[in-house]
Amino acid sequence: MTGPERFRLPLSTVTAVATGQLGDADLALLRSSQRSRLLLALAAILAHAGRADEVPGPAAARPLRPAAAWELLAAVQRADPAAVEAVLADPAVGLWAFPMLRKLRHGAAAVGTQIPGWAAASVFAALAGAAAVRAGVRTTIRVPAHRGRVWLPSLGVTDSVGRGAWAVATLDHGPNGTVVFGDRGSVRLPDDPARVSDGWHPLPRPGGIGGPYGTGAVALDHLSPFRDFRSLREPAALAPRDLERWHELLAESDALLRREQPDAHRLVSGTVRTIVPVEGPSPLRVVSATDPDAPGAVTMSLPLDATAMAAVLIHEARHSLLGSLAALVPLLLPVQEGPEPAYFAPWRADPRPLRGLLFGTHAFAGVMSFWRARRAVERDRAEFEYALHRHQVRPALAALRNADGLTPAGGLVVEGLAASVHGDPGCARPHSPAPAAGDEPRGGAMSPGELAGLAYGDERAAWRVAHLVVDDDDALALARRLLAGRPAPAQLPPARMRPNGSGAPRPADHQAARTWLARLWCTDREAFAAVRRELAQGRSHPLGVRGATLADALLVAGETDAALRRFRRQPPSPDAWTGIGLACRSGPAGLLVERPELVLALYEALLRLGAPPPGAEHLAGWLGAGARPPGSDAQRVDVAVGPDAVGGVPGGLVVGPEHPAE
Numbered sequence: 001m002t003g004p005e006r007f008r009l010p011l012s013t014v015t016a017v018a019t020g021q022l023g024d025a026d027l028a029l030l031r032s033s034q035r036s037r038l039l040l041a042l043a044a045i046l047a048h049a050g051r052a053d054e055v056p057g058p059a060a061a062r063p064l065r066p067a068a069a070w071e072l073l074a075a076v077q078r079a080d081p082a083a084v085e086a087v088l089a090d091p092a093v094g095l096w097a098f099p100m101l102r103k104l105r106h107g108a109a110a111v112g113t114q115i116p117g118w119a120a121a122s123v124f125a126a127l128a129g130a131a132a133v134r135a136g137v138r139t140t141i142r143v144p145a146h147r148g149r150v151w152l153p154s155l156g157v158t159d160s161v162g163r164g165a166w167a168v169a170t171l172d173h174g175p176n177g178t179v180v181f182g183d184r185g186s187v188r189l190p191d192d193p194a195r196v197s198d199g200w201h202p203l204p205r206p207g208g209i210g211g212p213y214g215t216g217a218v219a220l221d222h223l224s225p226f227r228d229f230r231s232l233r234e235p236a237a238l239a240p241r242d243l244e245r246w247h248e249l250l251a252e253s254d255a256l257l258r259r260e261q262p263d264a265h266r267l268v269s270g271t272v273r274t275i276v277p278v279e280g281p282s283p284l285r286v287v288s289a290t291d292p293d294a295p296g297a298v299t300m301s302l303p304l305d306a307t308a309m310a311a312v313l314i315h316e317a318r319h320s321l322l323g324s325l326a327a328l329v330p331l332l333l334p335v336q337e338g339p340e341p342a343y344f345a346p347w348r349a350d351p352r353p354l355r356g357l358l359f360g361t362h363a364f365a366g367v368m369s370f371w372r373a374r375r376a377v378e379r380d381r382a383e384f385e386y387a388l389h390r391h392q393v394r395p396a397l398a399a400l401r402n403a404d405g406l407t408p409a410g411g412l413v414v415e416g417l418a419a420s421v422h423g424d425p426g427c428a429r430p431h432s433p434a435p436a437a438g439d440e441p442r443g444g445a446m447s448p449g450e451l452a453g454l455a456y457g458d459e460r461a462a463w464r465v466a467h468l469v470v471d472d473d474d475a476l477a478l479a480r481r482l483l484a485g486r487p488a489p490a491q492l493p494p495a496r497m498r499p500n501g502s503g504a505p506r507p508a509d510h511q512a513a514r515t516w517l518a519r520l521w522c523t524d525r526e527a528f529a530a531v532r533r534e535l536a537q538g539r540s541h542p543l544g545v546r547g548a549t550l551a552d553a554l555l556v557a558g559e560t561d562a563a564l565r566r567f568r569r570q571p572p573s574p575d576a577w578t579g580i581g582l583a584c585r586s587g588p589a590g591l592l593v594e595r596p597e598l599v600l601a602l603y604e605a606l607l608r609l610g611a612p613p614p615g616a617e618h619l620a621g622w623l624g625a626g627a628r629p630p631g632s633d634a635q636r637v638d639v640a641v642g643p644d645a646v647g648g649v650p651g652g653l654v655v656g657p658e659h660p661a662e
Helices: 011-019 024-050 066-079 082-088 091-106 119-121 123-135 240-260 262-269 307-328 354-378 379-400 408-422 448-467 471-484 515-523 525-536 550-556 559-571 574-583 595-608 618-628
Strands: 137-146 149-152 156-158 164-176 178-180 185-191 200-202 275-278 297-300 636-643 652-657
Touching: 011 024, 011 307, 011 408, 024 066, 024 082, 024 091, 024 262, 024 307, 066 082, 066 123, 066 137, 082 123, 091 119, 091 123, 091 297, 119 123, 119 137, 123 137, 123 149, 123 164, 149 164, 149 408, 164 448, 185 200, 240 262, 240 275, 240 307, 240 354, 262 307, 262 354, 297 307, 307 354, 307 408, 354 379, 354 408, 379 408, 379 448, 379 515, 448 515, 448 550, 448 574, 448 595, 471 595, 471 618, 515 525, 515 550, 550 559, 550 574, 559 574, 574 595, 574 618, 595 618
Parallel strands: 275 297
Antiparallel strands: 137 149, 137 164, 149 156, 156 200, 164 178, 178 185, 636 652
8 A cells, every 4th residue: 555545434424424323333434533633633743843853841851752752652552552542532632632733833823722832742742651551561751741730641630740830740650650750749640540549630430421442431521731622721620529410410311312312322422532521500501512623522511410411412422423524524615705604593692604503403403303202201391492403403404405605515414414304203294483472462381382482482583683684774764654654565674684793692691591491491390480489589690590580480481461561661672572572472563573673673763763662562563564474574584694695685684484395
C-alpha cells in the first residue's frame, strides 16, 4: 500500500445516522474515524511543534520534547495497545488537541483560552505518562501541571505539586509504584489508579452505561483542565450525595433504554464516554452540550430522574453521531458570498444557521421518538414532550427540505430523517396547530397535547417579536386605515428579519416560562401547586422557572378566565399580549399569537401618529377580521429566514404551511 487507506462510508451508514438506528458495524466505523481524526491532529501538532528542539518553557525545569513523548507513547502502544486506546478515548484529549492545532495553524485568536505554547505542547507527555501507568511500562517523564495539578488523561488529577499557573512536574512509574513530584511537594498514586487516595483524584466511573473503549462505565469528568470547551477549568468538587445520585440515574437510565429502546441504548452506550457535570437552574431545567472536538463527552447538569437523563443522553449522542458523519463527508455547501442564511429553529430563541437547524432537528427527532415510546408508561409527561417535539420538528424539517445549502450527503440525511419522522403515526395524522387567540376564553384543564401546542405557540410568538419586523411604511398605512374607520386589507403586510440580525428578544427572565410550567404540570402536579403558591406570594423564580407569573400558572392549569383577567391588567407588552391570545384560543384575534410582530408594529405606528392605541385584542381583531382565510399570513408560519429576497417576500422571509402535506 502506497498511502493511507481512506474511509469508505456505506450509504447504509448515512441512512442509519439519519434515523438513529445504527448497528454495531456503523458505530465501530464512526468510532474508528474519530480515532483517526485525533491521530492526524496529534501528528500535525507534532510536525508544527518540531521534533528536534526543546519547547521553550520554565528555565528551572524544561518539559519533555513532544517528539520524545510521542516515541514513548509509541513504545507503550507496542507493549499494551489497549492502554493507549484508553488514554486517547478520553474526550478531553480532543479538547486539548484540536484547539491547539488551530492555534498553531491560525494563531492565538483561534483558541478561547491562552495556554503557554510549551505547556500545550507538553500535554503529549501527559498522554504518554498516563499510557505508561496503565500499561505498567517503567518511565520517568516531565509533565505539565496546571495550577500545580498534574492531569493524566483517562485516569484523574493530582493535588498541587507545583507553583504558578503552569509548572513542570515529574512522573516516575516503576516497580515501586507511581509518584508525581514538583517544587511544592509530591503525590503517590495508589496501585489501582481508579481508587481515591491522599492527593490523588481518579475520574469517577459510577456505573450505568458501559462503553466499548476498555474503560468500563461512563466517567464523570469534573477534574480535567480541558473538560470545558470554552476555557481551562480547575477541578470542581463533587459531593458524595451528588456522586451517588449520578450513579443511580446513570444505572437507571441505562436499564430503561436497554429494556425498552434497544436502538437508543446501542446509540448511547456506543457514543457517550464521559459526562461533564455542571450546575443547572434546577433539576427540571437541565442544561447540556456537546463539542465536535470531543466526541463522546456530554456536558450536562443533574436531571430530575432517569427518564430525563435518558432523553438528554439521546439528544447529545445524536449530536455527536452527526458530527462524526460530518467530519467524514460534508453535509453543507460553503456559503459563497454574503451573510449566511438564518432559520427559525423552534427550540431556540435566536435564528440559527443551516448547520444548527440540521443538527437540532436530528437531535430532537430522536428525543421525540424516545418520548413517543414512553407514552404508555408516563402518560401525561411523555405525551406533552412527544407533542411538543412534534410541533418543533415538523416545521424545522420542512425548512431543511426546502433549503439550498445541503450537499447530496446532507440531503440524504434529511430525507432519511424525514422518512423516520413522517413514518411516525402521530406525525402522519392531522393534529391541531398551536392555540390561537380570540375573544372568548374556554375553561377547563388542557390535555398534554394542547399544553404542548400552547408552549410551541408561545415560543414561536416570542421568536417572531424578537427577530421579525414590519416595514414602517406598511405599519403607518395600517394605522391610518384604522383611524379612518376602514377595514384592514385582505393581504396583510409581510415581515422581514430585523436589520443586521439585531433583535429584541424576550428578557432572560421570560425565556420559555410557560413551557416549563406546562412541563411541570404534566410531570409533577404537587410541585406545580407549590410553584403556583410561591408565584402568588411574589417569588420570582421558584424551582428555577424564571420569569413565570401567576397568570402563566393559571393559564397552564386551565383557569383561563382568571389568567385572562390578570394578563389584561399587566402593562402593555408582547409577552402579556401573547398570554391573552393563548388564554382566548379562538376567534378573530388569533394574530396575537400568529403575527405578534404585526400587532406590535401597528401599536407603535399609532403612537407615532399621536393616536392613543386601543387594546391589543382590538388591534388583533381588526387585523384578523379582513385577512384572507387559510392562505393568509395569520394561518402560516415562517420556516426560514435569510438575507436576500426569496419568493417575492421582502427581507428573505420564506413562508410556508406549518404542517405541509407530505
